[in-house]
Amino acid sequence: MSKLRAELESDRERRRFGTGWLSGTAAVILAVIGFGTVLCLRYPDLLTVPDARAFYNVGVVRAALHLVLISAFALGAVSIVLRESKVLGFSAMALVLAAAILGGSRAQESANIETDVYFGLDWFLLNLILTGIIFVPLERLFRLRDQPIFRVEWREDLFYFFVSSLLVQGLTYLSMAPSMAILKHADAWSTLRAWVASQPVIVQFFEIMFFTDLVQYWMHRAFHRVSFLWHFHAVHHSAQSMDWIAGSRMHFFEIIVLRGLTIIPTYALGFSEPAMYAYIFFVYLFSTFVHSNLRWTFGPFSTWFVTPRFHHWHHGIEREAIDVNFAVHFPILDRIFGTYYLPPDGKWPSGYGIKGPMPKGFLRQFLYPFTRRS
Ligand SMILES: [Zn+2]
Ligand SMILES: [Zn+2]
Secondary structure, three states, rough: OOHHHHOOOOOHHHHHOOOOOOHHHHHHHHHHHHHHHHHHHHHHHHHHHHHHHHOOHHHHHHHHHHHHHHHHHHHHHHHHOOOOHHHHHHHHHHHHHHHHHHHHHHOOOOOOOOOOOOOOOHHHHHHHHHHHHHHHHHHHHHHHOOOOOOOOOOOHHHHHHHHHHHHHHHHHHHHHHHHHHHHHOOOHHHHHHHHHOOOHHHHHHHHHHHHHHHHHHHHHHHHOOOOOHHHHHHHHHHHOOOOOOOHHHHOHHHHHHHHHHHHHHHHHHOOHHHHHHHHHHHHHHHHHHHHHHHHOOOOHHHHHHHOOHHHHHHHHHOHHHOOOOOOOOHHHHHHHHHOOOOOOOOOOOOOOOOOOOOOHHHHHHHHHHHHHEO
């Protein structure tokens, strides 16, 4: 494993085109995606999100899987020929072989597992593919900082990404169950709710954006100012590199509070499901975007909408960057409440992170707010 990691994190010279790094890395990524998909086909009850199953066209999934496994194998072979270290190529081929043993693209559902618990492995794979396809090329072409894909602490952040995708069920349940309870006792609200839901979806979408941003602004500010809460939020701020996976680094407790305080009230207010889903999808891509390693400043657009530069300043190590730019969508909230900071010269912060120490690794960071001594 450590050899594989060292290979992925190779320096620029050993990543050059023709060294077998690109083919080997692509092979490993495709093999992981292929192997995960085979697992989803074999254990759908356990590993896929029930609501999502209805949307999958299994025929297309199998055809794509076939292509992915073959490509992973072929690229692995190319890497083995080109590269003196065979770790990348052989790892990819071993995974493809394991996927083939489990049935490959013809994998059948193995014995029906009766379970109420499931993990969103399909969700993780889709997230990774979708955001990866959008952001990896963009961050190569329009990068702000010259950092490799496998930069410092990439494994930690990818693990955060993985865990929050897998636990999609727990998160959805935690945010949905209370809203359902509220709805049962909300007769007096029904007129308001009916009116809210009767608006055009696009209007509802912007209302949700504004409402959740207002809630998040104050919640976010509290997470910075109240020292008990800060130790949870410090995990998010401990990221030293910003890119498309950096935003995933967030303490589980904070995710629950954030979801609870934004999603429950929006459901309770009666916003329609299409508007809610559109918002949830949008906010996911948007938070990936504001953390990304993209140098675009967006000119006058940045006055009205949060941009990567705005949020990068929230993460900056400079003195001026402390406790500023709390908004997630609309910077005007920071202007109104006096926490806006965006230097006019197009400057970016010199680095990211927090002053105090932060333990390394997911588990230690999970325990950190409860066990820290200070
Ligand atoms: Zn913050
Ligand atoms: Zn952030």
